[in-house]
Amino acid sequence: MNVKAVLLYGAETWRTTTTTIKKVQVFINSCLRKILNIHWPDTISNSLLWERTNQLPAEEEIRKRRWKWIGYTLRKSSNCITRQALTWNPEGKRTRGRPKNTLRRTIEADMKTMNYNWTELERIAQDRVGWRMLLSTQDTQETWRTTTTTIKKVQVFINSCLRKILNIHWPDTISNIIMWERTNQLPAVEEITKRRWKWIGYTLRKSSDCITRQALTWNPEMKRKRGRLKNTLRRIIEADMKTMNYNWTELERIAQDRGGWGMLVSGLCSFTRSNRRK
Numbered sequence: 655m656n657v658k659a660v661l662l663y664g665a666e667t668w669r670t671t672t673t674t675i676k677k678v679q680v681f682i683n684s685c686l687r688k689i690l691n692i693h694w695p696d697t698i699s700n701s702l703l704w705e706r707t708n709q710l711p712a713e714e715e716i717r718k719r720r721w722k723w724i725g726y727t728l729r730k731s732s733n734c735i736t737r738q739a740l741t742w743n744p745e746g747k748r749t750r751g752r753p754k755n756t757l758r759r760t761i762e763a764d765m766k767t768m769n770y771n772w773t774e775l776e777r778i779a780q781d782r783v784g785w786r787m788l789l790s791t792q793d794t795q796e797t798w799r800t801t802t803t804t805i806k807k808v809q810v811f812i813n814s815c816l817r818k819i820l821n822i823h824w825p826d827t828i829s830n831i832i833m834w835e836r837t838n839q840l841p842a843v844e845e846i847t848k849r850r851w852k853w854i855g856y857t858l859r860k861s862s863d864c865i866t867r868q869a870l871t872w873n874p875e876m877k878r879k880r881g882r883l884k885n886t887l888r889r890i891i892e893a894d895m896k897t898m899n900y901n902w903t904e905l906e907r908i909a910q911d912r913g914g915w916g917m918l919v920s921g922l923c924s925f926t927r928s929n930r931r932k
Contacts, residue, residue: 657685665716666723669757679712717764721789724761728779741772769886787869809842844923847894851919854891858909871902898922 661678668674683700686707692698704711710718730737743758765771768788770778778784813830816837822828834841840848860867873888895901898918900908908914 658682662712662715662719666720667757668716669753669755670713670716670760671755675713675716678716682709682712718789720761721764724775725779725782725785725789728776729782741776783865783868786865787872805843805846808846812839812842840923848919848923850891851894851922854905855909855912855915855919858906859912894922 661681679700683703686703686709687693687698690698690703690706692703698706700711703709709715724740727734727737727740732738765775778788813833816833816839817823817828820828820833820836822833828836830841833839839845854870857864857867857870862868895905898921908918
């Protein structure tokens with residue numbers, strides 16, 4: 655899409671805000687609907703629209719471009735101005751009234767999610783394959799490093815939406831469990847677990863030279879620094895594996911049979927549900 659290429663030119667270095675992302679996404683969605691000849695009163699959800707046109711949401715697209723550019727920049731020589739600007743941390747206090755978000759803060763927020771610092775990123779970036787493996791695990795909720803706080807925030811938002819759909823407002827109340835039953839919804843923690851393990855099965859069925867599969871089973875060397883985040887995606891997956899009493903070799907074997915993998919995921923979700931009720 656030439657229009658999209660022009661629209662997102664230089665987006666790697668944008669200081670993205672919710673407003674910016676929303677404006678870009680609205681414009682892209684409008685173009686896609688025109689391409690598919692969908693006009694009012696005909697409607698289509700954004701998710702289905704992106705699926706039909708094989709497009710990523712604007713936020714994911716920009717993040718993907720940004721991290722490709724960061725890898726490219728970190729591979730440059732240490733006296734390159736672009737590389738120096740990327741890792742430069744200016745001294746002094748920012749003035750009152752300045753924008754809260756900056757490109758550096760956006761990058762550092764992503765780094766915190768991935769649990770890496772600049773030194774580690776510079777080392778990984780020298781290996782293009784290793785860098786692509788790092789990026790391939792950062793796109794969707796299947797690969798989130800979930801914490802109790804994250805799950806709680808997601809669940810509160812979903813519950814709020816479901817109550818509005820059912821037209822339940824104060825002083826009327828309804829328990830979360832009854833509400834999930836009425837709307838045929840899973841709790842957020844089960845939904846994310848289910849999605850994650852479906853994605854793991856799909857990834858383990860890929861060829862052994864696939865970067866995504868290599869990234870999933872890759873165990874980085876080096877000791878994690880003091881003060882790092884306790885939880886990681888790998889630790890979450892390994893905790894589930896311990897619950898199911900499986901190792902990577904056994905999972906790779908089971909994943910080749912879609913039916914067997916579906917039964918394994920159902921069993922894990924049932925176990926999660928029974929633990930929640932205790």
